[in-house]
Structure formats: C-alpha cells, structure tokens
Amino acid sequence: MEKINVTSSYRTKKIITNIFVHVILAILSFIWVFPVMWIVMTSFRAEQGSYVPYFFPKTYTLDNYRRLFTETSILNFPRMFMNTLIIAIFSCLISTIFVLSVSYCLSRLRFRFRKTFMNMAMIMGLFPGIMSIVAVYYILKALGLSEGAMIRVALILVYSGGSGLGFYISKGFFDTIPRAIDEAAMIDGATKWQVFTRVTVPLSKPIVVFTILTAFIGPWVDFIAAKVICRAEAKYFTVAIGLWNMLEKEYVQAWYTRFAAGAVCISIPIAILFVYLQKFYVNGMGGAVKG
Amino acid sequence: MEDVKFLKAIKDGDMLTKLSAVVLGLGSIARGQIIKGLLYLGIEIGFILFMMNKGIYHLQRFMSLGGRQQEKVWNEEKQIFEYIAGDQTVLMLLYGIFVFLFILGFILFLVASVRSSYAAEIDIKEGRKPLSFIEDVKSVFDKKLHLLLMTPPMIGIVTFTLLPLIYMISMAFTSYSIKGEKLTIFEWVGLDNFKEVFTLGSEIGKSFWGVLVWTIVWAIFATSLNYILGMILGLVINRKDTKWKGFWRFCFVLSIAVPQFVSLLVMRTMLQQEGAINIMLRDIGILGAGQSLPFLTDAMWARVTVIVINLWVGIPYTLLQVTGILKNIPEELYEAARVDGANPVTIFWKITLPYMLFVTTPYLITQFTGNINNFNVIYLLSGGAPTPVGSTAGKTDLLITWLYKLTVDKQYFNIGAVIGIITFIVLSIVALVTYHRTGSYKNEEAFM
Numbered sequence: 001m002e003k004i005n006v007t008s009s010y011r012t013k014k015i016i017t018n019i020f021v022h023v024i025l026a027i028l029s030f031i032w033v034f035p036v037m038w039i040v041m042t043s044f045r046a047e048q049g050s051y052v053p054y055f056f057p058k059t060y061t062l063d064n065y066r067r068l069f070t071e072t073s074i075l076n077f078p079r080m081f082m083n084t085l086i087i088a089i090f091s092c093l094i095s096t097i098f099v100l101s102v103s104y105c106l107s108r109l110r111f112r113f114r115k116t117f118m119n120m121a122m123i124m125g126l127f128p129g130i131m132s133i134v135a136v137y138y139i140l141k142a143l144g145l146s147e148g149a150m151i152r153v154a155l156i157l158v159y160s161g162g163s164g165l166g167f168y169i170s171k172g173f174f175d176t177i178p179r180a181i182d183e184a185a186m187i188d189g190a191t192k193w194q195v196f197t198r199v200t201v202p203l204s205k206p207i208v209v210f211t212i213l214t215a216f217i218g219p220w221v222d223f224i225a226a227k228v229i230c231r232a233e234a235k236y237f238t239v240a241i242g243l244w245n246m247l248e249k250e251y252v253q254a255w256y257t258r259f260a261a262g263a264v265c266i267s268i269p270i271a272i273l274f275v276y277l278q279k280f281y282v283n284g285m286g287g288a289v290k291g
Numbered sequence: 292m293e294d295v296k297f298l299k300a301i302k303d304g305d306m307l308t309k310l311s312a313v314v315l316g317l318g319s320i321a322r323g324q325i326i327k328g329l330l331y332l333g334i335e336i337g338f339i340l341f342m343m344n345k346g347i348y349h350l351q352r353f354m355s356l357g358g359r360q361q362e363k364v365w366n367e368e369k370q371i372f373e374y375i376a377g378d379q380t381v382l383m384l385l386y387g388i389f390v391f392l393f394i395l396g397f398i399l400f401l402v403a404s405v406r407s408s409y410a411a412e413i414d415i416k417e418g419r420k421p422l423s424f425i426e427d428v429k430s431v432f433d434k435k436l437h438l439l440l441m442t443p444p445m446i447g448i449v450t451f452t453l454l455p456l457i458y459m460i461s462m463a464f465t466s467y468s469i470k471g472e473k474l475t476i477f478e479w480v481g482l483d484n485f486k487e488v489f490t491l492g493s494e495i496g497k498s499f500w501g502v503l504v505w506t507i508v509w510a511i512f513a514t515s516l517n518y519i520l521g522m523i524l525g526l527v528i529n530r531k532d533t534k535w536k537g538f539w540r541f542c543f544v545l546s547i548a549v550p551q552f553v554s555l556l557v558m559r560t561m562l563q564q565e566g567a568i569n570i571m572l573r574d575i576g577i578l579g580a581g582q583s584l585p586f587l588t589d590a591m592w593a594r595v596t597v598i599v600i601n602l603w604v605g606i607p608y609t610l611l612q613v614t615g616i617l618k619n620i621p622e623e624l625y626e627a628a629r630v631d632g633a634n635p636v637t638i639f640w641k642i643t644l645p646y647m648l649f650v651t652t653p654y655l656i657t658q659f660t661g662n663i664n665n666f667n668v669i670y671l672l673s674g675g676a677p678t679p680v681g682s683t684a685g686k687t688d689l690l691i692t693w694l695y696k697l698t699v700d701k702q703y704f705n706i707g708a709v710i711g712i713i714t715f716i717v718l719s720i721v722a723l724v725t726y727h728r729t730g731s732y733k734n735e736e737a738f739m
Contacts, residue, residue, distance in 0.1 A: 051560075260557075
C-alpha cells in the first residue's frame with residue numbers, strides 16, 4: 001500500500017508540473033504572438049483610427065489592402081513597392097556575385113593579400129556601420145548620384161557595394177567542400193575559373209540560395225540608409241520609409257489600418273523566406289541582429 | 292612564372308627592372324610584352340596628368356582646409372549684387388582623401404610593374420619566353436583568378452565602406468559641426484573634439500558619460516537576460532513531457548519573421564500615453580480615468596521598457612541558437628545530479644548554465660557587441676526618449692543611436708565621428724578579449 005501511495009503522489013506532482021508548464025507556455029506564446037496578430041487583425045479592420053479597445057474588428061474588410069494599392073495621391077505605396085523591388089533585384093545580383101567571388105578566393109586561392117584582407121574585414125566590421133552613412137551620402141553626391149532617378153542607383157550601390165565583407169558564412173561552407181573534387185577537375189584540364197563556376201557554385205546550392213535571399217531581404221527592411229539617401233524625395237521612397245511615414249503624427253489616424261495592411265504584405269514573403277533560412281541562422285549566424 | 296616580392300625584385304633585378312619603378316612598363320616593353328607595358332605606361336601618364344591637374348591642388352587644400360566664405364559682390368554693369376560661391380570644406384576633405392587613395396592605387400601598379408618586369412627577366416634568363424598578352428589574360432582565369440574575382444568587390448568595399456570610414460574618422464579632427472556655424476567652412480582642430488567629449492563639464496561631455504554607462508548597463512542586461520531566459524524557455528520546450536514542441540517553437544520564432552521596424556513601431560504606438568496598453572489598463576480598472584503609465588516618458592520606466600521589449604525581440608533568437616546545443620548535454624550528467632537529489636533549479640545553475648557558457652561563449656560575446664550596436668530596438672521603440680531639455684542625448688540613447696542623432700539629425704558631425712571611434716574602441720576591446728578566450732578554450736579537451 002505504501003508503495004502505491006508514493007507513485008500516485010509522484011504522478012499527481014508530475015501532472016501538476018505538466019499543466020503548469022503548458023499554461024506558462026500558452027501565456028508566453030500569447031504574448032509573443034499578440035503583436036503579430038494585432039497587426040494582422042488591424043489590417044482587416046474596417047473601423048479607422050490607430051487604436052480600438054478590442055482585439056477582433058467589429059467588421060472585417062479587404063478595403064485597407066485595396067486602398068493601399070489604389071489611392072496613391074499622398075503616399076504612393078505601389079510605386080514604393082516597385083522601387084524596392086527593382087533595388088532589391090539589382091543589389092541582390094551584385095551582392096551575390098561579390099560574396100561568392102570573395103568567399104571562393106578566400107577559401108580556395110592563396111594570394112598575398114589574403115590575410116591582410118581578412119584582417120581588414122574584421123577591423124572594418126567593428127566600426128558601427130551607421131557612423132559612415134552620412135559620409136556615404138557625400139560620396140554619392142560627389143559621384144553625382146544623389147539627385148533624381150540616380151537615387152535608385154545610389155541605393156543599389158549602398159546595399160551591394162560593401163557586400164564583399166559578408167563572406168563568413170559562404171566561405172565556411174566552401175571550406176567544407178573536399179578539395180579532392182577541385183583537384184580531380186583540374187587534372188581533367190579545368191581552369192580555376194571553371195572549377196569556381198562549374199564545380200564549387202553548383203555544389204553549394206543551399207548557400208547560394210541563402211546569399212541571394214538575405215541580399216534580397218535587405219532593402220525591404222532597411223530604413224536607415226534609405227532615409228538618409230532619399231531625404232524628402234518621395235518619388236524614390238522604399239517600402240520601409242513609406243511605412244515609417246504612415247505612422248508619423250499627421251498620417252497615423254488615417255493610415256494606421258493601411259500601415260498594417262502594408263506591413264502584412266511585406267512580412268508574409270519575408271516570413272516564408274525566413275522559415276526557409278532558419279537552418280542557416282541556427283548553424284552559425286553568430287546572432288548579432290542588424291538592421 | 293614565380294610570385295616574387297617587390298623588394299627582392301628591386302634588389303636583384305637588372306637596370307630595366309629597377310627603372311620600371313620610375314617609368315612604368317619599361318621592363319615589360321623591352322622584353323617584348325608590348326601591350327602590357329603600354330598599359331602600365333598609360334596608367335602612369337594618366338596618373339601624372341591627374342596629379343598635375345587636380346591632385347596636388349586638392350592635396351594642398353586638404354592639408355589646410357578652411358576656405359572662402361560665400362561673398363556678395365556689387366556688379367556695376369548689371370546694378371545688382373552677385374554671389375560668388377564659397378568653398379565647401381567638406382568636399383575638400385573628401386577630394387583630399389580621394390587623391391590619397393589614387394596615390395595608393397598608383398603605388399600598387401608601380402609594384403606590379405616592377406614585379407612583372409622582374410618575372411620576365413627571370414623567364415628570359417632561364418631560357419623561357421615571357422608570357423604573351425593573351426597568356427596573361429588567360430592566367431587571370433586560372434592561376435591569377437583572385438585578381439579577376441577580388442577586384443570588383445574590393446572596389447565596392449573601398450568606395451562604400453573604407454572610404455566613408457576614413458572620411459568620417461578624419462571629421463573627428465575638424466570643427467565640422469553646427470556649433471559655431473562651421474557647416475560650410477571648417478578647419479583641422481587636432482584632438483579638441485576628444486577633449487570636449489571626455490570633459491565632464493562640457494555640454495557634450497555630460498551626455499557622453501551618461502550614455503556610455505547606460506550603453507554598457509543595457510548591453511549587460513539585454514545580453515544576460517535574453518540568454519538565461521531564452522535558455523530556460525528552450526529547456527522547458529524540450530522537456531520530455533512537453534507536448535506540441537514544434538508548435539510552441541513556431542509561436543516564438545514567428546516574431547523574428549516580422550521585420551523589426553514593423554513590430555517595434557507597432558509596439559511604440561501601443562506604449563504611448565494614449566496607446567493601446569494604457570487604454571486597456573484603464574478599461575479593466577487598474578488605472579483611473581486619465582491616468583497612464585509613463586512607459587516611454589519617464590527615464591527609469593523607459594529603460595526598463597526597452598529591456599523588456601528587447602526580451603520579446605531577442606529570446607526567439609536565443610531559442611533558435613541554443614535548442615540544438617541543449618540536446619547535446621550528456622544525459623548522464625543530469626541523471627547523476629538527480630540521483631544525488633538535486634532539484635531542477637540547482638541542476639540549471641550547476642550543470643546546464645556552466646555547460647552552455649562553455650560551449651557558447653563566442654555566441655554570447657557577439658550578442659554583447661550586437662547589443663552595444665543595437666540601433667533598431669532603441670531607435671524604433673523610444674527614439675532615445677525621454678530627452679532632457681537642451682541635451683542632444685536622451686535617457687535611453689545608446690552610443691550608436693546618439694551617434695545617428697548627432698550626425699543625421701543634429702549635424703554635430705565631428706562629435707558624431709568621435710563617438711563612432713569610441714564605439715569602435717569599446718568593441719575592439721570586447722573582440723580582443725573574445726579571441727583571447729577562445730584561443731585558451733581551444734587547448735582544453737572537453738567540458739568534463
């Protein structure tokens with residue numbers, strides 16, 4: 001009898017702990033999901049204004065999305081969207097080429113500036129990037145890229161120009177590809193260029209995809225460089241500045257629900273990409289969160 | 292063709308090779324590499340023309356800075372005042388640095404010219420034919436592939452990372468600031484700005500020490516709380532008896548997928564005096580009508596708020612990072628502890644945490660430096676507020692957000708540059724310590 005009592009009290013204790021744990025987890029997940037759901041609910045809310053004292057909208061509507069993409073007189077969201085898309089495509093192309101080239105050189109080739117370059121990259125990485133954004137603006141101005149349509153070119157260059165410094169992850173990946181494969185190709189008469197384009201890159205599909213996607217996401221979530229370089233030129237705003245402006249005092253009441261709709265439009269693709277990229281984050285992204 | 296060092300080439304080369312340092316490409320032309328030699332020569336001529344035309348002028352202006360103010364001159368003929376455009380010192384500074392980079396680039400070509408001449412010399416001595424131009428071009432795709440692949444990214448890095456950095460650093464030694472209206476014309480001032488920042492009495496100095504201390508306090512709290520709480524969450528989710536593990540993880544990770552500027556801006560609107568949270572608290576009767584909690588308006592409240600909200604941002608990252616490692620902790624360690632009657636809290640402090648600290652120190656330090664530079668959370672959430680009247684820095688401003696305000700909003704460019712350099716120094720110290728630590732860790736075999 002004694003024994004049974006002990007096990008049953010042990011079992012009750014275990015059940016209580018389990019219930020406790022699940023309740024806590026439920027509360028915490030609610031806290032984490034709440035702001036996200038708040039945005040989604042707001043985007044479908046028919047009642048305007050920045051705050052309503054209830055979570056579920058009284059009437060649901062798709063109007064916020066429709067108006068976001070059709071009413072373009074004050075803040076032209078479709079144009080911002082196109083601007084960002086163009087900038088993202090080009091800067092992603094350039095960045096990917098830069099990153100893969102640098103990574104391959106550092107991983108496979110041995111040349112005199114290699115160590116110097118890697119040390120330089122480390123030192124430059126320690127300077128806060130925001131520090132030089134004003135200087136970048138002056139350089140673009142000196143190059144004649146700070147006015148009119150050239151702003152798009154300027155933003156492409158800003159997002160992709162220094163990308164060669166972000167070689168760590170793909171270099172790490174290239175390091176894991178056995179050198180024997182390269183050597184076999186070279187015995188067959190391949191040049192190093194052919195090894196790079198026909199052997200290494202095709203063997204590194206996951207990391208190529210990773211590089212492309214991270215470079216593509218950049219322009220959608222950056223507001224710092226975009227704000228400094230676009231200044232008041234509303235024609236060349238990217239999505240991030242547009243959304244930022246919708247929350248300014250003069251717009252927030254009228255635009256809050258459309259802000260939410262825009263945020264959902266941007267977040268869904270990024271969320272999908274992120275779920276895909278997650279495994280790379282886990283395997284050695286270091287974790288510093290940058291804007 | 293061997294890879295030779297420049298000094299060896301100058302020392303051991305013949306006259307032609309030595310002269311290649313003065314007349315670029317001479318050695319190559321003399322040895323039959325005509326096209327290559329002419330290219331080198333062309334570069335030299337171009338460089339000399341550039342220096343004569345612009346370079347020397349810009350260098351002189353760079354050394355002195357200063358310049359002419361905009362002037363109003365009476366034009367007799369037209370009977371009007373005419374404005375003669377003044378100088379913009381900020382451009383002088385930039386052009387000066389451009390010229391320095393040009394000179395550096397030219398020196399690289401000079402070295403290359405001597406080396407290639409020496410290589411051809413050796414080839415001839417050993418009875419080989421020096422490489423033809425076509426062979427040279429081919430080698431860029433094979434032996435010298437790094438030249439082809441590294442040059443474009445290097446140009447990008449130099450123009451958009453290195454040049455801005457040097458430019459900004461040089462501003463730290465000038466009087467380029469809205470203070471004293473030095474926005475168009477300014478001079479070199481040596482270390483005056485550093486003195487001003489470090490002096491407690493000055494207006495900037497008073498803010499600086501406060502911001503520096505808060506930055507470090509913030510980084511310590513943000514890093515350690517995120518780390519420990521994220522790890523506990525990871526342990527709870529990974530417990531044997533926890534159901535729907537994937538679902539819980541998804542809920543937390545979902546928040547990372549939303550761009551920070553969206554989620555944080557929404558939080559900011561919620562935390563305002565008349566925002567969602569205060570109104571909700573009034574509705575359920577915790578606050579009286581018209582009362583509100585000063586989430587972002589009172590200094591202490593704001594500091595706690597940003598740290599708490601940063602938990603919302605950071606814990607999912609920790610969760611992603613530690614989940615895999617937590618599963619690797621040897622089960623025997625736990626069993627042994629349980630046999631000895633240790634309770635979960637003791638197990639966490641005595642086994643899990645030391646093990647995790649051992650494995651993830653580098654991660655922790657990158658997190659720490661990342662938090663020192665955590666622009667997004669502070670700028671989007673509080674914007675550094677509350678800001679005392681007359682000060683440039685708010686109570687929640689980090690060095691990095693203060694730097695942004697100083698340069699982008701307030702136009703104290705020189706002080707901003709000083710702050711940037713100080714941030715760099717703080718980060719370098721942390722990084723150096725990291726490398727030291729990981730170096731010593733490598734020698735240890737394992738945790739046990």
